[in-house]
Amino acid sequence: MVDAGAVVAGMPDAGAPGPGMTVLCATCGVESQEPLPETCPICADERQWVPLHGQRWTSVDVQQREGMRIDVVELEPRLWALTSEPAVGIGQRALLVQTAEGNLLWDPLGTITDAAVEQVRELGGLSAVVASHPHMFGVQCAWADALDARVLVNARDASWIQREHARIELWDDEVDLLPGVRLIRFGGHFPGAAVVLWEQGSGGAGSLLAGDTIQPKPDRASVAFMRSYPNNIPLSAGVVRRLADHAATLRFRRLYGNIPGQLVEDGPGAVARSADRHIAWVTGEHDDLT
Ligand SMILES: [Zn+2]
Numbered sequence: 001m002v003d004a005g006a007v008v009a010g011m012p013d014a015g016a017p018g019p020g021m022t023v024l025c026a027t028c029g030v031e032s033q034e035p036l037p038e039t040c041p042i043c044a045d046e047r048q049w050v051p052l053h054g055q056r057w058t059s060v061d062v063q064q065r066e067g068m069r070i071d072v073v074e075l076e077p078r079l080w081a082l083t084s085e086p087a088v089g090i091g092q093r094a095l096l097v098q099t100a101e102g103n104l105l106w107d108p109l110g111t112i113t114d115a116a117v118e119q120v121r122e123l124g125g126l127s128a129v130v131a132s133h134p135h136m137f138g139v140q141c142a143w144a145d146a147l148d149a150r151v152l153v154n155a156r157d158a159s160w161i162q163r164e165h166a167r168i169e170l171w172d173d174e175v176d177l178l179p180g181v182r183l184i185r186f187g188g189h190f191p192g193a194a195v196v197l198w199e200q201g202s203g204g205a206g207s208l209l210a211g212d213t214i215q216p217k218p219d220r221a222s223v224a225f226m227r228s229y230p231n232n233i234p235l236s237a238g239v240v241r242r243l244a245d246h247a248a249t250l251r252f253r254r255l256y257g258n259i260p261g262q263l264v265e266d267g268p269g270a271v272a273r274s275a276d277r278h279i280a281w282v283t284g285e286h287d288d289l290t
């Protein structure tokens, strides 16, 4: 265990209330708690990485004093993206889905600001905060505390929780979070890796908020299915077939990833084509091209 005061510059006095006290790993942006481990377990895992200079921790208080800003931008009616400047951790954008009965914050950022909390409150507040998988936990409990929301974590990934909190509820395979907003476990990248099917998205055709359970690629026409994206560890042909078959049972058009700009308009087509391509490559069908 390390003394956080020694590694986090300007850590406020222990016991002070508010999100500023939230301590997080500077590399993955996931909130943690005292006593801090020597190394963040999420970053030490083969799916992530510890930087060359070693483990670093920070806090929301430090981020705010260094001028952290969160922009809230509408992507399509009733869907908003939250991005931070500078980017934190893995650099995800959070997505906020608005419904008449409450809002979902998906893949919460590894930071929070008073101004962003106020903007989210003006959009109707939050009912639930949910990450697609542990890399995206961000400061989920800080967001939930600030806006009085539930936090849902898939039971299969509960061992990756770095900050225990009374607001955290475990879930299994599917949860109807809000009207037309369904949380669905796919597995693959993590056993509990999930997507959100938002029925009213894409002008009523449905949108899939896929985190990186299924990751949109820069060509905007394909997606990837990986155990690790930074370390390039592929999933097997069987698992990719299972994920693609599961996606094919859902009605949606756009597929949104967890990094700013990640979007494919023809989600079902991209998933089907990319799954076939992935399976062909990992089973040796194209070995003559290598
Ligand atoms: Zn980490």
Ligand SMILES: [Zn+2]
Binding pocket: 133, 135, 136, 189, 212
């Ligand atoms: Zn990930």
